[in-house]
Amino acid sequence: MRILMVCLGNICRSPLAEGILLNRIEKYNLDWKVDSAGTSSYHAGSLPDPRSITIAEKNGIDITYQRSRHFTVEDFDKFDLILTMDSSNYQNVKKLATNTTDINKIDLIMNYANPGRNIKVPDPYWGELGFEKVFGMLEKAVEGMLKRYVEEL
DSSP, X not given: OEEEEEESSSSSHHHHHHHHHHHHHHHTTOOOEEEEEESSOXXXXXXXXXXXXXXXXXXXXXXXXXXXXXXXXXXXXXXXXXEESSHHHHHHHHHXXXXXXXXXXXXXXXXXXXXXXXXXXXXXXXXXXXXXHHHHHHHHHHHHHHHHHOTTO
């Protein structure tokens, strides 16, 4: 399985989601790939936000190898599942889809923790919700996704 995490700038939420999932991929020895991207290119090439790095480190996860990149239409061919952090990013990704196969790859990540509720992961960059709470939300979503796709968990 190849999974792409997507938020606006690819420096706060999606790097955390990528780091959490990569941590679980290693823990469960899964043959999965994970990456992250942003619907904007504001921070292309940048490290994750220092606050994301800090909360990840606090939870035993290193995300300092990540660099922000812009989501592209080619990502539909590279990934089986594209998980967005909120409805705005969902719509921005969906606009780039060229067919129903592409559209069917897109979902809101929190639907794995709260199916069908379309809950957003708030952007902690502006203080909407703390990085620690966002980390907890993403951790629950990743665990829900693993339970859905990995039978032996």
